[in-house]
Amino acid sequence: MNELEHTFYDKLMDCANNFLEEKRFPRSSFRCVKNKESSSIWFNSSLVMRIRIRKNYNQIDFPVMSKQRILEFFPDAQIKKDTVSVIRAPESSASPTSKEIDMFCALIYDLFMRMPHQFSCCHRYMECSNAKRCTDPDTEHALGCEYRRNLQKGIIFFGVNRNV
Template identity: 35%
Template structure:
């Protein structure tokens, strides 16, 4: 009986690795499109599940081992789960929204959760010396994605408010 369980677990780990090898290029591409460094999006396979991270921030847990296949999203990113998808909570994982794993929905949920994680990186400064060029371009143009992610003005521009330059719309 234990040998069957071990084989089932090994097969699940392999399924997780295959899924991660498919999804990671998509998530890295989505991150790049939002000026994030693709190398900041990583995956790890652990003893119980595989995890996807943006920097040190957990995006999701994937479990394709045993009979129950699940995708768990931290509650801070639960907006990535479309309405109508049944969500469950476990007493042992109160900070996660858990859904049944279906590859067709998992891909779009993981992409949305990744973009939310990128957008929710806390700002560390309001703007840099490129604020006029950013205003003219209507997006952050800083060449270093790691610094760009920390800019507060980037979020303001994304909301459509422009304080400086030829596109100024805030008096």
């Protein structure tokens, strides 16, 4: 990871850590892997983004599932088969601006919320409903729960807090 990528990664980690703390996920869930030509940011086993920051250009690739959200922030993003790329021109400043960091943080939050789900709910559904949040102590397991997403949106199907 070159110095510019490291600086960018540190800024992203600040917003990611806020999200991880808010959602009670371990910090180890979010990591950076140095590849030959880029740095990849991962949330558990899902790719969040790939970063290439160079003197001549900056490129950030996102999974294509975030296409609509990315186009809201970056209308000129390049859409490829399996990625959406945000490419910054050489004349722009070497490191991303604070506005761009804020946009990338919003995209990271969106990506976290769109991670693949494996099951509707677990045996804790009533406990979670009454607490208005997921109570699964295994945060990695909780990532697979679709009901957790509903609870985060304030949609409660069971218990004393039922609102649907």
